Amino acid sequence: MLINHLNHALLEREGQALRRHRRSTRSPCSPQLELETDGGNARALLAFCSNDYLGLASHPALVEALAQGARRWGVGSGASHLVSGHSRAHDVLEEQLARWLSPAIPNARVLTFSTGYMANLALLTALADGNTTIFSDQLNHASLIDGARLAKAKVQIYPHCDLASLHQQLLVCESRLKLIVTDAVFSMDGTIADLSALLELAQQHDAWLVVDDAHGFGVLGPKGQGSLAHFDLHSERIVYMGTLGKAAGVGGAFVAAHPTIVEWLLQVGRPYIFTTAMPPAQAHALSASLDLISGEEGHQRRCHLQGLITQLRTGLQALIDRHPDLGWQLAPSQTAIQPLVIGSNAHALRIAASLEQKGLWVPAIRPPTVPEGTARLRVTLSAAHDPGHIETLLTALEDSANEVGT
Numbered sequence: 001m002l003i004n005h006l007n008h009a010l011l012e013r014e015g016q017a018l019r020r021h022r023r024s025t026r027s028p029c030s031p032q033l034e035l036e037t038d039g040g041n042a043r044a045l046l047a048f049c050s051n052d053y054l055g056l057a058s059h060p061a062l063v064e065a066l067a068q069g070a071r072r073w074g075v076g077s078g079a080s081h082l083v084s085g086h087s088r089a090h091d092v093l094e095e096q097l098a099r100w101l102s103p104a105i106p107n108a109r110v111l112t113f114s115t116g117y118m119a120n121l122a123l124l125t126a127l128a129d130g131n132t133t134i135f136s137d138q139l140n141h142a143s144l145i146d147g148a149r150l151a152k153a154k155v156q157i158y159p160h161c162d163l164a165s166l167h168q169q170l171l172v173c174e175s176r177l178k179l180i181v182t183d184a185v186f187s188m189d190g191t192i193a194d195l196s197a198l199l200e201l202a203q204q205h206d207a208w209l210v211v212d213d214a215h216g217f218g219v220l221g222p223k224g225q226g227s228l229a230h231f232d233l234h235s236e237r238i239v240y241m242g243t244l245g246k247a248a249g250v251g252g253a254f255v256a257a258h259p260t261i262v263e264w265l266l267q268v269g270r271p272y273i274f275t276t277a278m279p280p281a282q283a284h285a286l287s288a289s290l291d292l293i294s295g296e297e298g299h300q301r302r303c304h305l306q307g308l309i310t311q312l313r314t315g316l317q318a319l320i321d322r323h324p325d326l327g328w329q330l331a332p333s334q335t336a337i338q339p340l341v342i343g344s345n346a347h348a349l350r351i352a353a354s355l356e357q358k359g360l361w362v363p364a365i366r367p368p369t370v371p372e373g374t375a376r377l378r379v380t381l382s383a384a385h386d387p388g389h390i391e392t393l394l395t396a397l398e399d400s401a402n403e404v405g406t
Contacts, residue, residue, distance in 0.1 A: 017345035018366055029057035031385050033361065046389060047361040048379045053219050053336045054293065054301045055384030056249025061292060062285050066250070069284030077277040082266075085277035093283040094254070096290055097242075101256040104228035105238050109262040113271070114278045116214050116243035116253035117143040121150060122269030123210065123241060123255055124181070128153035133175035135166055135207070137182045139189065144181055144212055153179075160186075163197050170205040178207035184227035185215035188370050188378065190333025192216070195231045202237050210239045215337060218247025224293040224302060248289045252278045301383035305336060308381050308390055312338055315394040323401045331376075338379040339365070340397075347404075348375035354400040360393060 013019040026042045027034040029052050034042040056062055069089065077085035094110040101108040113119040124147030128134055132153040136144060138160045148155045154175060158166040170178065180202050182193045195211065202209040213226045221229030226242060236258050245251040255265060265272065292298055316330050316338070329341040342348040345366045352364035355377075366375045379393070 017349055030055075031382060031389055035361065045356070045359055045361040046392060048381065048385075048393060049361055049363045050382060051215065051246035051380060052249060052382050052384070053215075053247040053305065053380070054224075054249065054298065055382045056247070056289060056292065059249060059292070062249055062289055065288035066281055066285040069279075069281030073280035073284065075281060076279050079277065080273060080275060081277045082273055087277075087280040087283070089280035089283040089287075090277065093287050093290075096287055097254050097256060100225050100290065100294075101228070101240060104225075104233050104235075105240060105256055105258065106234070106236055107259060108240075108256045109259040110254050110256045111262050111265055111269075111272065112278065112283065113253045113255070114275055115251075116212070116241065116245075118271040118275060119241050119243075119253040119255050120144050120147045120212060122147075122265060122271040123239065124148055124153075124179075125151045125271075126265045126269045127151075127208075127210075127239070127261070128177070128179060130154075131175060132177040132179060133173050135169055135173075135178065135180045137161065137186075137193065139186050140181060140183055141187060141212060141214070144183070144210075148181065161191065161193060163194065163201065166198075167201060170201060170207065173205070178202075178205060179210055180207050181210040182212070183215075184211050184213040185220070185335050185337065187215055187337065188365055188376070189331050189339060190215075190335045190337030191331070192220075192227065192230075192335065195227055195233060199233055199235055199237065203235070208237050208239060209235075210241070212241045214241070214243040214246060214253075215335065217242035217244075218293050218298075219302060219305070219336060224298050244286050244289070248286060248293065250286050250289055251282055252286065305381060305383045308383075308385055308387070309334065309336060309338065311387060311390045312379065312381065312393070315390065316340060316397070319394065319398055319401060322398075326401060326404060328401075336381045338381065340377040340379060341374050342376055343373060345375045348377060351377060351397075351400050351404070354403060355393075355396050358396040358399065360396050362393070 024036040025033050033045050033047045035045050037043050079085035097110040098108050120143035128151035134148045134153045135156045138157050156169045199209050216227035218224045220227050239257040241255050243253045320328050331339040348364040355362050362377050365378045
């Protein structure tokens, strides 16, 4: 009965162009990927689909740092942080991150996690309860949505980046504890939340601001220190989550906050307590990544990335202007996430397939990840791309637009 039910549900998803498929690569993360085909061969593709924003996932210095860490610490931690899995390598990374975030969060303390999803689940379930109201942006990441649900708190959804609506919700809230929860950079739109205004609302209404900076950490701010540095914020009311597998190029995540908040999280955060710690070798490699991000090479990579963003946006807008009947839209993003909104699921899949035939890998994103009717190509840029890669993509999209229009 269960198998029949699931097969029927899978067929329904197939009919709605919502069924998802894994793809296997045979090469390290980079713009030039070797993709395994159905016949077991490999095909070279120019990829615009990773979150490796600074191009560090295959950086020789980080590869060597991971190898050094493995020689020193082995390949696994062996236990959870609170049993025997916490090492000096974890301490060094947490102390380094705390120094990074302390200008924004005075006396910040840091706790590291295996994934950003786990960090958000731990964070919201530890801080919120039945006497808490969570104010959540409509387009927040699934991990924040699920964390709010598991916390059993009252949840108020405010329209995306609509501060006036959020203000009205806060005015009538009588909960003992109020948490404003937002992505810093929204993963499917590339837009940046107005964290300055959100912090003002938090101060005005005695609330706390929880920021998921998965797509801003390492990229935003003068030294890549993330969205808080980008807005030059300073407040103990901020609870900050950053991931380390995107711009930092390795893996894992962390929470930075007032020391009391982090101590409470260590005591009751179930996804932290009951999970094997990230390998110490990984923590060692992440320390090297932070040094690179904050140094001159990191600065150069962020400048190069910004140039690619400008080049792509200029080219995409010109393409849209040439093909107004297609109804394509360019999201108002100034980040490495550049969504080209197509509309229907089937249409987005068709364009993505056309690009793949031309040797490019650009994923089609469909509901429920994005709202109905806004299926899109999610173009993500990396400092490992070059201007020639952008021109190749623009030419292929022009050809696909002409094919659709005929």
